[in-house]
Amino acid sequence: MSGALPLTRRSMNDTRPASAIKICGVTTRDALDAAIHARATHVGFNFFPPSxxxxxxxxxxxxxxxxxxxxxxxxxxxxxADDAIADAVAAARLDAIQLHGKEDPARAAQLRARFGKPVWKVMSVAGPDDIARADLYAGTADFILFDAKTPKGAALPGGLGLAFDWNLLRAYRGPLPWGLAGGLSPANVAEAVRGTGASLVDVSSGVESAPGVKDAELIRAFCLNARGA
Known part of the structure; x- marks a missing residue:
């Protein structure tokens, strides 16, 4: 599959189902098979060792x-570091690079140029200023993923099942296509899509039976509900 991303900007008035579904944090063949059979469009491979x-x-x-x-x-x-990303790009034959740390626009542009891959930047959201900061990545990243900001001192930058106030996205009309992560599950993904118009929904802990253990039935339900929103 090519690295082209079937993602476009959408407005709050767009009530179509999410066009893309990412199952993140997949580590086993069974979990990947479940994502394929549930007709997800993207898979996330996590290369952050503490996770x-x-x-x-x-x-x-x-x-x-x-x-x-x-x-x-x-x-x-x-x-x-560049070398760690290069090793992962080669081993996993990555189509895109997702940055979930403190990478600034210059860093995003550097990685985009070096690897020739679309770059996704995760914006950790607690308030409206965090939404607005996404515009700084125009021209240096290809896609924005809005996720919940984790509590100060948390060991992980995401994957904790936390959500932010989706109403913060109501007035957002940024220059880049964007998706939604953070606290999503089969129970709320349809509401999230209808309420935000996100072109992609990203789930990790919301389809797990234990931390890091993906549940095939939850993956199936998540994808079904996201498409049916």
Whole structure:
């Protein structure tokens, strides 16, 4: 599958289902198979070692091959060095690079130029100023993913099942296509899509039976509800 992202800007008045669904933090063949069969469009491979969803480089080639032709492969990084990103890009045959740390627009542009891959920037949201900061990445990133800001001192930058006030996106008309993450589950994804007009929804802990353990039935339900919003 090519790295092209089937994502466009959408307005709050757009009531169509999300056009893309990303199952993030996949580490096993069974979980990846569930995502493929549920007709997700993207898979996230997490290369942040402290995460319970961390994917070792040795496991990446087999999962990359399994996803080939079915899912866009997105690598998740947190303030990672170039060499670490290069190793993951090669091992997982990544189609896109997702930055979930403190990477500024210059860093996003640098990685975009070096690797020739679309760059996603996660914006951690607690208030309206966090939404507005996404505009700074115009011309340096390709896609914005709005996620909930984690509590100060948290060991992980995401994947904690936290949500932010989706009403903060009501007036957003940014220059880049964007998606929604944070606290999504089969129970609320349809509401989230209807309430925000997000072109992509991203889920990790919301389809798990335990931290890092994906549940095939929850993946199926999430994708079904996202498409039916």
């Amino acid at each position: 319970p969803r961390f994917l070792h480089l040795g496991q990446a080639p087999a999962l990359a091959a399994q996803a080939e032709g079915h899912l866009v492969r997105v690598g998740v990084f947190v303030d990672a």
